[in-house]
Amino acid sequence: MDNNDIGMWGILIAVIGGAIRVSTPFLFVSLGECLTEKSGRINLGLEGILVMGAMSGYGIAYLTGSPWLGVLVAGLSGCVLGSLHGFICGLPRVNDIATGIGLMLFGTGLAFFLGKPFVQPKAPSLPAIPFGFWSSSPQIKAALQVNVLFLLGIALAFAMHWAFRNTRWGLIVRTVGDSADAALAMGFSVRTVRTLATAAGGFLAGIGGSFLSLYYPGSWNESLSSGQGLMAVALVIFARWRPLYCFGASLLFGGAGALGPALQSVGITSGYYLFNAAPYVLTLGIMIATSSTKHSLAGAPGELGVIRA
Amino acid sequence: MAAPALQVIGMTKRFGAMTALDNVTINFEPGKVHALLGENGAGKSTLVKCLVGFYSANEGQVIYDGREVAIKTPFDAAALGIGMVYQQFTLVPSMTVEENLVLSRGNLPMKIKWSEETKALRAFMARMPFQVPLEKQISSLAAGEKQRLEILKQLYLDRRLIILDEPTSVLTLEEADEALGLIRDMAHRDEISVIIITHKFREVTSFADNVSVLRRGKLVGEGKVAELSPDQMAEMMIGSRQIKTSADKIVHEAGAVRLETIGLTVGDDGGLTAVHGVNLAVKSGEILGIAGVSGNGQRELIECLLGQRPVAGGMVKVKGEPYSMTRREIQKHKIFSLPEEPLRNACVPNMSVAGNMALRSFDQQPLASGPLLHYGALGSMAKRLIAEFRVKTSSPEAPIRTLSGGNVQRAVLARELSAEVDVLIVANPVFGLDFAAVADIHSRIVAARNRGAAVLLVSEDLDELLELADRILVIFEGEFVYETPAANADTSIIGRYMAGHASTPAAVAAPEAVAA
Numbered sequence A: 001m002d003n004n005d006i007g008m009w010g011i012l013i014a015v016i017g018g019a020i021r022v023s024t025p026f027l028f029v030s031l032g033e034c035l036t037e038k039s040g041r042i043n044l045g046l047e048g049i050l051v052m053g054a055m056s057g058y059g060i061a062y063l064t065g066s067p068w069l070g071v072l073v074a075g076l077s078g079c080v081l082g083s084l085h086g087f088i089c090g091l092p093r094v095n096d097i098a099t100g101i102g103l104m105l106f107g108t109g110l111a112f113f114l115g116k117p118f119v120q121p122k123a124p125s126l127p128a129i130p131f132g133f134w135s136s137s138p139q140i141k142a143a144l145q146v147n148v149l150f151l152l153g154i155a156l157a158f159a160m161h162w163a164f165r166n167t168r169w170g171l172i173v174r175t176v177g178d179s180a181d182a183a184l185a186m187g188f189s190v191r192t193v194r195t196l197a198t199a200a201g202g203f204l205a206g207i208g209g210s211f212l213s214l215y216y217p218g219s220w221n222e223s224l225s226s227g228q229g230l231m232a233v234a235l236v237i238f239a240r241w242r243p244l245y246c247f248g249a250s251l252l253f254g255g256a257g258a259l260g261p262a263l264q265s266v267g268i269t270s271g272y273y274l275f276n277a278a279p280y281v282l283t284l285g286i287m288i289a290t291s292s293t294k295h296s297l298a299g300a301p302g303e304l305g306v307i308r309a
Numbered sequence B: 001m002a003a004p005a006l007q008v009i010g011m012t013k014r015f016g017a018m019t020a021l022d023n024v025t026i027n028f029e030p031g032k033v034h035a036l037l038g039e040n041g042a043g044k045s046t047l048v049k050c051l052v053g054f055y056s057a058n059e060g061q062v063i064y065d066g067r068e069v070a071i072k073t074p075f076d077a078a079a080l081g082i083g084m085v086y087q088q089f090t091l092v093p094s095m096t097v098e099e100n101l102v103l104s105r106g107n108l109p110m111k112i113k114w115s116e117e118t119k120a121l122r123a124f125m126a127r128m129p130f131q132v133p134l135e136k137q138i139s140s141l142a143a144g145e146k147q148r149l150e151i152l153k154q155l156y157l158d159r160r161l162i163i164l165d166e167p168t169s170v171l172t173l174e175e176a177d178e179a180l181g182l183i184r185d186m187a188h189r190d191e192i193s194v195i196i197i198t199h200k201f202r203e204v205t206s207f208a209d210n211v212s213v214l215r216r217g218k219l220v221g222e223g224k225v226a227e228l229s230p231d232q233m234a235e236m237m238i239g240s241r242q243i244k245t246s247a248d249k250i251v252h253e254a255g256a257v258r259l260e261t262i263g264l265t266v267g268d269d270g271g272l273t274a275v276h277g278v279n280l281a282v283k284s285g286e287i288l289g290i291a292g293v294s295g296n297g298q299r300e301l302i303e304c305l306l307g308q309r310p311v312a313g314g315m316v317k318v319k320g321e322p323y324s325m326t327r328r329e330i331q332k333h334k335i336f337s338l339p340e341e342p343l344r345n346a347c348v349p350n351m352s353v354a355g356n357m358a359l360r361s362f363d364q365q366p367l368a369s370g371p372l373l374h375y376g377a378l379g380s381m382a383k384r385l386i387a388e389f390r391v392k393t394s395s396p397e398a399p400i401r402t403l404s405g406g407n408v409q410r411a412v413l414a415r416e417l418s419a420e421v422d423v424l425i426v427a428n429p430v431f432g433l434d435f436a437a438v439a440d441i442h443s444r445i446v447a448a449r450n451r452g453a454a455v456l457l458v459s460e461d462l463d464e465l466l467e468l469a470d471r472i473l474v475i476f477e478g479e480f481v482y483e484t485p486a487a488n489a490d491t492s493i494i495g496r497y498m499a500g501h502a503s504t505p506a507a508v509a510a511p512e513a514v515a516a
Helices: A007-038 A046-064 A067-090 A096-118 A138-143 A148-166 A168-178 A180-185 A190-214 A228-238 A243-265 A272-276 A278-290 B044-051 B074-080 B097-104 B114-127 B143-156 B173-188 B201-207 B230-238 B298-305 B327-333 B353-357 B375-388 B405-417 B435-450 B462-468 B491-498
Strands: A128-130 A145-147 B006-015 B018-028 B033-037 B059-064 B067-069 B082-085 B161-165 B193-198 B210-215 B218-224 B257-267 B273-283 B287-291 B313-318 B335-338 B423-427 B454-459 B471-476 B479-485
Touching: A007 A046, A007 A067, A007 A138, A007 A145, A007 A148, A007 A168, A007 A190, A007 A228, A007 A243, A046 A067, A046 A096, A046 A190, A046 A228, A067 A096, A067 A190, A128 A148, A138 A145, A145 A148, A148 A168, A148 A190, A148 A243, A168 A180, A168 A190, A168 B097, A180 A190, A190 A228, A228 A243, A228 A278, A243 A272, A243 A278, B006 B044, B018 B044, B018 B059, B018 B210, B018 B218, B033 B044, B033 B173, B033 B201, B033 B230, B044 B082, B044 B161, B044 B193, B074 B082, B082 B143, B097 B114, B097 B143, B114 B143, B143 B161, B143 B173, B173 B193, B173 B201, B173 B491, B193 B201, B201 B230, B210 B230, B218 B230, B257 B298, B257 B423, B257 B454, B273 B287, B273 B298, B273 B313, B273 B454, B273 B479, B287 B435, B287 B462, B298 B423, B298 B454, B327 B335, B335 B405, B353 B375, B353 B405, B375 B405, B405 B435, B423 B435, B435 B454, B435 B462, B454 B462, B462 B491, B471 B491, B479 B491
Parallel strands: B033 B193, B033 B210, B082 B161, B161 B193, B287 B454, B287 B471, B335 B423, B423 B454
Antiparallel strands: A128 A145, B006 B018, B006 B059, B059 B067, B210 B218, B257 B273, B257 B313, B471 B479
16 A cells, blocks of 8 residues: 555555544443443433533542543543432432523533643553554554553443343343333332433543544543534434443544544645534434434333423 | 131222222132122222232231231232232233243242243143243233133232232133132132132032122122122122113114224234224124134224324225225214223323314314304303213313223213214223123114114123124134124124134034125
């Protein structure tokens, strides 16, 4: 391959590399939301949790010098915010949509407030595995720098897929999400299960946030997230609440997000902002294409979107 | 393993100021089928919910197999071997039969070994008198299969006292007879004790050994079924109130065709076809009944005729003109309806009773002139209808959702039958209502027919159809498979067609609706 004329191949490689980088936060946030929604609750506050995770992860990594400790703390802060959402939604006559929007604003606001001192300093980054070692092409080497969190995310998607069918907790979460009456009749505490699932979902979203600040783009500032937390909610619907589909959907969205920078890297700069809008256009396009006025969504947990008065 | 005995002594349950269960003492004998009979709201469900740990009673004792027990949670009840088959299914719709059974066991291991579970379940199913396919998803099961699965679930869990809550509300007669017969046989073999909650005498007289009658939370009578007549039980159940019998059907020739469908096809929620090109014709002055087990396309058919669901193919005609369910056409042709679940399908729940009663006529004289509403006329109309149809409401301004089921039904009926009616479309009009309300609503439907309305009546209750209809069509998997005049209908043949065993005996009457 001629390094001076990489053309279409270059774009493709850049998109693949970008997909792997950009998809990781989508993957974690969507898996978290998948778990929460499977239990019958919607958490729209994931955007706030994501930003909070990015800030706290970056801050801890900077203060301790350990990016992995940062990831852990990011997850824990997400877990705390998730528990807060879970607790509030468990109260009688609380609407989870409204609470979620409140949490989103609260999480981002809190992160901006606490994160001011970390805008300038440089925290250590997460390590990546150079799967492109076999190639002499710098593009391929760059594209195949795969972060460990991405691999963990894939493993998690498979683990969740397996666990929803093969473990006690998997069945309980699905029961609570699909029929609260059935769950109550079997003696499960709907409120406890949902609160735990929301907390665990928050943990994953927090980790997704730490990826943003600790690997790609790799710094903390207030414009770090561009709505990944919100798009992950759409992504879960599009993935039909299946963890493996979440993985595929994350890659697709990541690839779409990498299109603009990839084109720019080969010199196509006109319409850069238009290409940057690709994930959002894709979101809208997919929602329109997969929805129908006649069919109800197959696979949707039965308790989801029930408006409690 | 012997059937258990259970005594309830002085049980009282209060919800705020309301006493749902008032000092009730009942002795449930081992190896017997014991019926709890009563109208809706009599306290039957409250009593058993206390027994299975859903509620905890304010006062009273429970003696199980000779010793006093405290049942505080469903787990306590399960540990004692008390299991309940609910009226609403408690199966998880997105899971398979197998997953639901394993899940119901409660003490699941962290990791489920599906190969062993499947083997054990197959062995269990083979021992049972009736089966449900293990690999099927719950949402694809018919109501009868779900009911059987609920009973199987209790047996799978080794429950020895089984409580059935209105077990036959969703089954065909034959399915009900089969399921209850099997349960009774198991009781008489001293394997289980059974409590059946019901308001149907037929189930009590055919399957129960003992009966206790509840009214307004109090025990008002009990005894051996063999020693009581249905009349005695009815008197205990409803007290001294007068039951209004159904208005007699005037014998007359049916008139011109008012409502007809030609090759009508309707889709379901999942994008499949629920109603396959059906033809029917309802004439002036007749009630055409549609019988069928729920889930065979009745709901979609009615929703389509009411304009809630698009026509996927074919057409609907009213009085010979194409009908597309617009408000203009509805008012022109005087089409009225009483859909099932009227609070959901025919009311604005938070709007007042008066407002709901005006939904058909608020845009016409005398309630409106031009864009203005006449609140005075609306209020007096509502007062008149509330009195005439005996709607129990605190005031015409109360939100209609605050009314009980029967009174919502009456309020909607008042709206739909207060003017001249040419076509009336009715679906399961008395589902879950008590005696007095049933008789009242039936008589009003028959009265509309006698005045010349064409009535289409869909019901899952065959007795209701036999009582009211002039002709009966049986729907199975979205097609009409049998037609018979109601007067000399053979219920066993209808039941077979409802269950889809169409091939057994030849059809008695040729479907005349097809020719119309």
